[in-house]
Amino acid sequence: MKDAYQEITDRMLQLVDSAGRWSPPWRSLGMDRPVNAITGNFYRGINVFMCWASSISNGYGSNRWATFKQWQAAGCSVRKGERGTPIIFFKEYERSGDSGNPEKVIVSRISYVFNASSVEGERAREPQPPQSGGELVRIARIESFVHRLNPTLQIGGDRACYIPSIDTIKMPTPEQFNSMEHYYSVLFHELVHWSGSKNRLDRQLSNSFGDQAYAMEEMIAEMGAAFLSADFQIENHVREDHAKYLAAWMSKVKENKRTLVQAAAKASAAVDYMHELHSIELMSEVA
Secondary structure: OOOHHHHHHHHHHOOEOOOOOEOOHHHOOOOOOOEEOOOOOEOOOHHHHHHHHHHHHHOOOOOEEEEHHHHHHOOOEEOOOOOOEEEEEEEEEEEEOOOOOEEEEEEEEEEEEEEHHHEEOHHHOOOOOOOOOHHHHHHHHHHHHHHHHOOEEEEOOOOOEEEHHHOEEEEOOHHHOOOHHHHHHHHHHHHHHHHOOOOOOOOOOHHHHHHHHHHHHHHHHHHHHHHHHHHOOOOOOOOHHHHHHHHHHHHHHHHOOOHHHHHHHHHHHHHHHHHHHHHHHHHHHHO
16 A cells, blocks of 8 residues: 555655756646535645646646546546546544553545546536636735734835734735735735744644754745635745745655645644634624
């Protein structure tokens, strides 16, 4: 049986270009979050990036995926010669521990999913996409989201950063960016940092990643920003000024096959936390 972590790591490391720079799949435009076409559940963590990378390399135009058996059960057929995209999932087993008492064990497994673009059948056809309302509507949704999170924001200067000691995000003015979408893409990155503060998710990385903890935190923030950009249907802008941290992070990935999955899981947790916080604030306003 293939090692799930190694399979995922090997696939993602193929995205390193000839100059040794990582070319992450979320640089492309218009990448919606991948969703299971049968269950309606959105994929999370590293599985999002695996689906995105596969969409780019194969030219898929759909964000809908399912396993071979799921498509088959839905009356669809995967076209001959199509290759599945590996995703990782976890199964919980119960076994007898050393003391004789039952204990739970979580095991990682690889599954393969197929994009709707490579499938024939009624359920594989793309549903009518909802009306997005254009850029102004998307920006209004983001404004509402940020407002309800209520971070302390200081606008001005020429640097975007989160300062943990004063729990404050600093951002240049929107006019200093190429577009409002660019501005919010960068703000999403800083909001992921903000989510990891001691009084929120308390994301401690130094014990596991030592002197590369900062590089790991930057990758979590970049992945989280990619998730949020997809959720709000805006272009994600990769932070070029973080190249040196990404280089350090890539060396960690090569040393430890679990690093990619861990980073993506923490990014998913950060985004889930912010969406949940937004929902709670929204409900309190309605009440």
